[in-house]
Amino acid sequence: xxxxxxxxxxxxxxxxxxxxxxxxxxxxxxxxxxxxxxxxxxxxxxxxxxxxxxxxxxxxxxxxxxxxxxxxxxxxxxxxxxxxxxxxxxxxxxxxxxxxxxxxxxxxxxxxxxxxxxxxxxxxxxxxxxxxxxxxxxxxxxxxxxxxxxxxxxxxxxxxxxxxxxxxxxxxxxxxx
Amino acid sequence: xxxxxxxxxxxxxxxxxxxxxxxxxxxxxxxxxxxxxxxxxxxxxxxxxxxxxxxxxxxxxxxxxxxxxxxxxxxxxxxxxxxxxxxxxxxxxxxxxxxxxxxxxxxxxxxxxxxxxxxxxxxxxxxxxxxxxxxxxxxxxxxxxxxxxxxxxxxxxxxxxxxxxxxxxxxxxxxxx
DNA sequence: ATCAGCATGTAAGGCGTTACATGATTCA
DNA sequence: TGAATCATGTAACGCCTTACATGCTGAT
Numbered sequence: 001x002x003x004x005x006x007x008x009x010x011x012x013x014x015x016x017x018x019x020x021x022x023x024x025x026x027x028x029x030x031x032x033x034x035x036x037x038x039x040x041x042x043x044x045x046x047x048x049x050x051x052x053x054x055x056x057x058x059x060x061x062x063x064x065x066x067x068x069x070x071x072x073x074x075x076x077x078x079x080x081x082x083x084x085x086x087x088x089x090x091x092x093x094x095x096x097x098x099x100x101x102x103x104x105x106x107x108x109x110x111x112x113x114x115x116x117x118x119x120x121x122x123x124x125x126x127x128x129x130x131x132x133x134x135x136x137x138x139x140x141x142x143x144x145x146x147x148x149x150x151x152x153x154x155x156x157x158x159x160x161x162x163x164x165x166x167x168x169x170x171x172x173x174x175x176x177x
Numbered sequence: 178x179x180x181x182x183x184x185x186x187x188x189x190x191x192x193x194x195x196x197x198x199x200x201x202x203x204x205x206x207x208x209x210x211x212x213x214x215x216x217x218x219x220x221x222x223x224x225x226x227x228x229x230x231x232x233x234x235x236x237x238x239x240x241x242x243x244x245x246x247x248x249x250x251x252x253x254x255x256x257x258x259x260x261x262x263x264x265x266x267x268x269x270x271x272x273x274x275x276x277x278x279x280x281x282x283x284x285x286x287x288x289x290x291x292x293x294x295x296x297x298x299x300x301x302x303x304x305x306x307x308x309x310x311x312x313x314x315x316x317x318x319x320x321x322x323x324x325x326x327x328x329x330x331x332x333x334x335x336x337x338x339x340x341x342x343x344x345x346x347x348x349x350x351x352x353x354x
Numbered sequence: 355a356t357c358a359g360c361a362t363g364t365a366a367g368g369c370g371t372t373a374c375a376t377g378a379t380t381c382a
Numbered sequence: 383t384g385a386a387t388c389a390t391g392t393a394a395c396g397c398c399t400t401a402c403a404t405g406c407t408g409a410t
Contacts, residue, residue, distance in 0.1 A: 013282035105190035164341035
């Protein structure tokens with residue numbers, strides 16, 4: 001019932017910073033927020049089209065030569081939709097970790113399998129953590145710049161969380177042995 | 178393409194512990210693993226039906242009086258499907274936190290809104306953390322019992338993670354002020 | 355010349371949630 | 383008697399992922 005299409009809000013949020021094309025939006029999502037939210041072309045382009053029809057955003061042809069480019073700009077109704085969402089208290093925060101699911105059912109085979117699954121997870125998290133730390137270092141240099149603080153805060157959430165995960169990995173491996 | 182219906186694995190995993198009805202399965206999910214995986218009746222019953230047709234599980238009428246009860250038992254093919262999945266390295270570990278999304282776009286309105294959103298998140302996490310600690314305390318008493326260790330490990334993941342989240346909440350609130 | 359990246363979109367299908375529909379039993 | 387809980391299931395709908403289809407541009 002409650003329409004849930006958060007991708008709309010992601011797009012409005014990104015457009016509140018600057019005008020972007022669908023392709024740009026995908027890149028922004030991939031590089032900036034992908035560790036807590038995802039998006040795909042099959043998701044973004046239709047949302048862009050719908051929101052344009054509803055008047056929340058406007059499109060502008062910014063093609064360069066033969067290369068098609070359609071930039072979108074946020075309208076005032078888009079801005080108020082964004083602000084309205086931001087002020088709503090309820091937020092769906094979901095963790096869906098298949099690694100934990102596998103561990104939960106680890107009892108039906110050799111411990112080695114669980115140990116290995118934890119190690120795979122650990123490696124992934126370590127590598128993601130390095131990326132986040134790279135972001136954090138850059139952002140920390142100019143937190144006074146618009147929106148940098150907000151970006152930094154989300155990145156630092158990721159760092160805190162991932163460090164805790166790694167701590168757990170060590171402990172869990174020891175307990176399994 | 179790659180069929181992804183993890184609910185099948187959740188069900189097989191739970192049935193590998195004991196025979197259960199669809200209703201029981203829902204309860205097990207809600208109380209034991211809901212912080213990292215969810216399930217609904219509209220999800221569970223069809224999966225049960227499909228897996229029964231495929232021969233992975235068998236049903237048995239365990240009705241009591243006029244109250245219908247259909248218990249399911251895992252077959253050997255079900256067990257091998259479960260073990261096969263457990264041995265597969267790839268695991269989708271996804272975090273989808275709307276609170277972080279809202280925070281990321283916090284720049285378009287008063288800081289109070291972001292501060293409030295963090296507090297709502299903090300309260301939710303605190304309350305969930307208490308529940309997890311309750312589980313951990315009980316489980317810790319007899320880790321040698323079958324599968325208790327695995328349950329304990331997932332719960333302790335939740336505790337480590339949530340404690341890190343709370344630490345972050347404090348820091349984030351300070352930085353926003 | 356060819357490959358990676360830029361750029362827009364559609365179509366099919368899968369998965370899951372929510373709401374609905376139905377009925378029994380237990381306990382206050 | 384009424385509410386909560388036990389118990390099974392279906393239907394509609396929404397959202398997202400994956401794959402496909404197409405074409406330009408810039409660098410090697």
